Amino acid sequence: MSDTVAILNDTTRCTGCERCVEACKEEYELGRDRPWREQGAVSDLSSTRHTTIIRRPNEHYVRQQCRHCLEPACVSACLVGAMQKTPEGPVVYDASKCMGCRYCLAVCPYGIPRYEWDRRVPYVTKCTMCIDRIRDGGIPACIEACPEEATVFGTRTELLAEAHRRIAENPGKYQPEVFGEREIGGTAVLYVSDRSLDFLAWKPDLGNQPLPERTWAALHKVPPLMLGVGGLMTGVYWVVGRRMRLASEATLEIKPSGTDRQRPTGESHDGQG
Template identity: 55%
Template sequence: MKAAILTDVTKCTGCMECVIACKKHNDQDPDFPRRWHRDDGLSAHNWTSIIEKPDSHYVRKQCRHCLEAACVSVCPVAALIKTAEGPVIYDPDICMGCRYCMVACPYGIPRYDWDKPAAYVQKCNMCIDLIRQGQQPACTEACSYKATIFGDRDQLLDEAHKLIEQHPDKYIDHVFGEFEVGGSSVLYISDIDLGFLSYPLKPGITPLPETTKTAMEAVPLTFAGMGAMMGGLYWICKRRAKLQESKNKEDQE
């Protein structure tokens, strides 16, 4: 099974149960508004959000878990990986804080965590811990309207196309995420255009790693070397901060 999520915008009531369940399951701290926060509700402590649109439309935003993820392709230390199960996951112990993933993501998903002494990037991991235990993500479990559901990608795609065929007056004839930038594990059906969820507004179907690979190859070796050196220094500083943090904790105990 290739784990995936299908969100039906027409069914979402904006009740926020998915957002609350995500925060609870992932033990996330309360969010403090920052001047540089975008207005989509995502942050290092909010891995999913509900965007309100005119005429009582509520659109869930989260990592799309791209099949050929740009964030994975640009990470110089492989802190982000696309798992065999489907989710794109992140290892904070490997991350060196370069933030290439934040620039590369076509959906503007990864967020920097300014509250940690050692900087981390944060994003939805599709509750990989639950999936590996044979369960579904906290957000889909919490949605009593079945507006966001979990399942196998191929089966969810079949279901999405069936719904569009059965209700041509209700849905736009498009499964968002089926092909965009190579396709994603988070899919949407909707009665409004969801182009606003991505940058640029109309992503092509070419997987972004093909573009980022060309761009990365074009970076002169000198710059790449400097980047690696700065990254290495940053990584050492981060490890030191972490060690200091655990030492402080031990001293307090």
């Protein structure tokens, strides 16, 4: 596989200032956080936070965001191709293709994608690694904003080398492994830390085998006709239902209160937040 872009988060440098969170909010006009019953704490990932800081005991801060898996389960699970792995590395979401099934939420091993439960026409939201900035020769907004260089951008090869250099040159400071180097097939967002980050995965010990391989291994045991008919009926139901809702919303909405780059043209938020 050719080299891809990546992010390295060093938890020992993070002060929890959340400038990265603010920069992401500004870049994507995410607005203020809205407490909503389906989400946990307001500081959790949400439709208004594509990245956040997990605060652990003893001033241990861990930046949370999509890992942009090398073999993403969300892409594998999406029947309509709304989740896609780009050639550059980031995993992106196309709202215009999404049928709202939320399989991507169910299969993500890191519990990353969120659903806009508080919208009349909800979509999935998550970090895109600022793919538009990258394609324009820039770097992600959150990286640019970090005053501590606790989060840095580069190619995966150079960031893996940098991560191993930090571990080797600071004996006893870091855990011996680079989180994301191999887990579940590897990720484009890497971590070095002084403590275990196993808590970041939904289930511990997920191993190094990519989830899509396991998903399809299990699916292959289901008769193909059942899969085809079931998938087709589900898809037709959701696509038709979603289009009807969108058409209905388009006539109801008077004036958009904000825009989201990930939304199809012509759709709008419902005015909350």
